[in-house]
Amino acid sequence: MKQFNRYLVTAALPYANGPVHIGHLAGCYLPSDIYVRYLRAKKADVKFIGGTDEHGVPITIKAMQEGVSPQDIVDKYYAIIRDSFAAMGISFDIFSRTSNKTHHETAAAFFKKMYEDGLFEERESEQYYDEKKQIFLADRYIIGTCPKCGNEKAYGDQCERCGTALSPDELINPHSALSDAVPIKKKTKHWYMPLQQYEPWLKEWIIDGHKEWKNNVYGQCKSWLDNGLQSRAMTRDSSWGIQVPIEGAEGKVLYVWFDAPIGYISATKELTQDWENYWCKEDTKLVHFIGKDNIVFHCIIFPSMLKAHGGFVLPDNVPANEFLNIEGEKVSTSRNWAVWVHEYVKDFPGQEDVLRYVLCSTAPETKDNDFTWKDFQDRNNNELVAILGNFVNRTMVLMHKLCGGKVPPYHVELKDEKDEAIVAMLQQAKQKVGDALENFRFRDALAEMMNVAREGNRYLQEKQPWIVAKNLESDPDAQKLIDNCLHVCLQLTANLAILMNPFMPFTAKKVCHMLKVVDRMLDWENAGSMKLVSVGYSLRAPELLFSKVEDEVVKAQVDKLHEGLKRAMAANPTTSEPTPEPEPEVNIKPEIQFDDFAKIDLKVGTITAAEKVQKADKLLKLTVDLGFEQRTVVSGIAMHYQPGDIVGKQVTLVANLAPRKMRGIESQGMILMAEDKDGKLVFVNPSDTVSPGSGVS
Incomplete structure (x- = not known):
């Protein structure tokens, strides 16, 4: 495998038109972040390059809509985009823009070298022209009636109402968006890159x-x-953009997809005098992070440009x-069907x-995925609050209560298998998280990090230092056992800060603050160590890392989405409402009599222990406390819940179901579950805590 001495990471340049x-x-x-x-x-030599794409038709269209200059538009949205990324912790080394002088000079020089090397074809073609404004019209500047749905405000490239891709020739009664005049066809000259000549090389490369690239x-x-x-x-007729730097090209600018990716190069020039080390040395790993709509530009057109120009490294992965x-x-920006980052930051400070x-x-790594505010609430409340935040908070509270607020010593003579298992688990987690990140499997990496917190909760629940504390007077080893447990949990907390740092950097710093450790503890080489916090060191008071998201907050955000859509529709009646979700299919079993239902004895129980059933991926063995007795229940929920997550959870149990053996274990009841719209099983349990054994009627 090729060894790299430096990394150059780019993230797609968003249009500065919104x-x-x-x-x-x-x-x-x-x-990418x-x-x-x-x-x-990992202390790698890495540069993270970002910026805004400030040329092209979307900019001029937006300027026309708002009655201002293109420069006014890009200045306004550059600041909003830059500040949104900064607020979300997207840690660019530079966030540049393609309207600046360095970029204009770099892109123009790139084009000129290719032109002088004879790498372009010069062609004449007929394009739509506005005689009144004396300007060639890009497809988006031409408006007419859609031949598919009759929308009278369809654009020359697409109908926003029905989504049909169009060409200006297909529009009925086309007219200029600039002057309302009927456009004519007029000859114009442009410079073309013969991409077909690069096909053999592209196929080999x-x-x-x-x-190894992602399947998509x-x-x-x-x-x-x-x-x-x-x-x-590679050129366009326009007054907004980088002027084509050759004679006979007056009124022509570089095609935005020739110009924009060169922005990665010009931004690196702005960032460092050593920019050539990152762009021209073969031991640089260049990685482009993009959305799927930009694949052809970053994998075919830009690499062909780099190859044609010569002297540049090519992307190692995209x-x-x-x-x-x-x-x-x-998501539809024209319909305002979006959750805007700058608004989220205001609505959810901290x-x-x-x-x-x-x-x-929920990252759409292999297929389109869906964001819902309910899922946002569930993941916050059931994972961040109940698992990660819960473990860190319990550890800090118990350390202050049972160890005087100081990191307790570890008494080696009382080390047990559970302690050793935690250390082994951490080493494996470091390897798994690192491997997943190296291979761009970010969801898997995050899940492995969260599993460390789950294991911490399980360990703490098994050790129960609060119970051991009741024996301090009678058991001479009690304090040592408490010390060992909380020492391990504090080291685990410090490790969690390292593992979570790439994903949740603000939270990682909060943990470091509580532990009174400097940020360099977050270096990857420290992951897996059980010596991250020093024995005898006084730690700060615990702070809650996360807070619950309530139902009314979720409702307000969903209402905000629909209100934004209504405003967009009122401003532009050609927009269409989102298609409502189909009504769920109702499946009702045959009618029964009340006496049949009355035979079922439903009791509330509390899960006191849970473990996976060997050689059964779907089964968990649960111990359920019914108040008057303990029941063993085998439940097919292992694909939906980790054992450590459900200890302490109240459930509804069919208590008079005949026992049944499953994988050699006698199951003494059945837990009631419901299935949500995503196919996840959820517990049917009381909203308030009740005494185990309470009847359900």
Whole structure:
């Protein structure tokens, strides 16, 4: 395997024609930041490059809509986008923009070298022209009636109402969006890059050389190459953009997808005088993080440009994500169907890591995925609060209560198998998290981190230092046993800070603050160590890492989504409402009589122990306290819950069900479960805690 001495990581340049939403975050900015934070923790030489794409038709369209200049638009949205990323902890080394001088000079020089090397084809073609404004019209500047749905405000490239892809020639009664005049066809000259000439090289480089790329990336590239590439114009008729730097090209600018990726190079130039080390030395690993709609540009067009120009490294990987939908519908900025990052930061101050966690947990790594506010609430309350936050808080509270607020010593003579198992688990977790991050499997890496917290809860529950404390006067080893347990839990807490840091950097710093350790403890080499906090050191008072998200907060956010849609529709009647989710199919079993139901004895029980059933992936063996007795119940919920997560949870049990043997274990009842819309099993339990053995009627 090739060895790299430095890393250059880029995240797609968003158009500076509007704010960024959580789909953007999930698509490439959060994954790239997680990857870079991991590399920094490993002390790698890495540069993280970002910025805004400030040329192209979307900018001029937005300027036209708002009645201002394109420069006004990019200045406004550059600041909003930059501040949104900063607030969410996206840790670019530089966040530049393609309208600045360095970029104009770099892109123009890149084009000129290719032109002087004879790498372009000069062609004339007929394009739509507005005689009144004396300007060639990009497809988006042409409006007419959609031949599919009759929308009278369809654009020359797409109908926003029905979503049909169009060409200007297909529109009925086309007219200019700038002057309302009927456009004419007029000849114009442009410079084309003959991409078909690079097909043999691209096939060798991608199809043969990068089979490790994600299936969605590799498959899309193969499809493009199998269908054959065509020459593509690298210039456009416009007054906004980088002027084509050759004679006879007045009124022409560089095509935005020629110009924009060069922004990665120009931004690196701004960042460091040693920029050539990152772009021109073969021992650099270049990684582009993008969304799936940008695959062809980053995997075929830009690499072909780099190859044609010569002297640049090529991307080693392009881990593109799929799309993130919201509440079952595709994100639509024109319909205002989006969760905007700058608004989230205002609505949820101090909870940036919650969104980072949720978006990574549901990241569309291999297929489109869905963000819902209910899932946001569930993951916050049931995972961050109940598992991770719970373990750290219990550890800190018990340390202050039972060990005087200081890190207790570890008494080696009382070490047991459970302690050794925790150490082994940590070593494995470090390896698993690292391997997953190296291979861009961020969801898997996050799950492994969270599993460490689960194991910590399980360990603490098994050790029960609060029970051991009752024997302090009668058992001479009681304090030592408490010391060992809380020493292990504190070291585990410090390890969790290291493992969570790439995903939840703000929370990692909170943990470091409580433990009174410096940030360099977060270096990756420290993960797995059981000597991260010093014996006898006084620690700060515990702080809650996360707080519950209540139902009214979720409702307010869902209402906000729909209100935004209504405003967008009122402003532009051509937009369409999201398609409502289909009503769930109702399956009702045959009618029974009351006497039949009355035979069922439902009791509330509390799960006091849980473990996996050997050689049965779906089964958990539960011990359920019914107040008057303990029952053993085998339940098929192992694919939905970890054993440590459900100890202490109240459940509803069918108490008079005939016993049944499952995998050699006699199951003495059945836990009632419900299945949510995503197929996850959830407990049917009382909303308030009740005494075990209480009847359900």
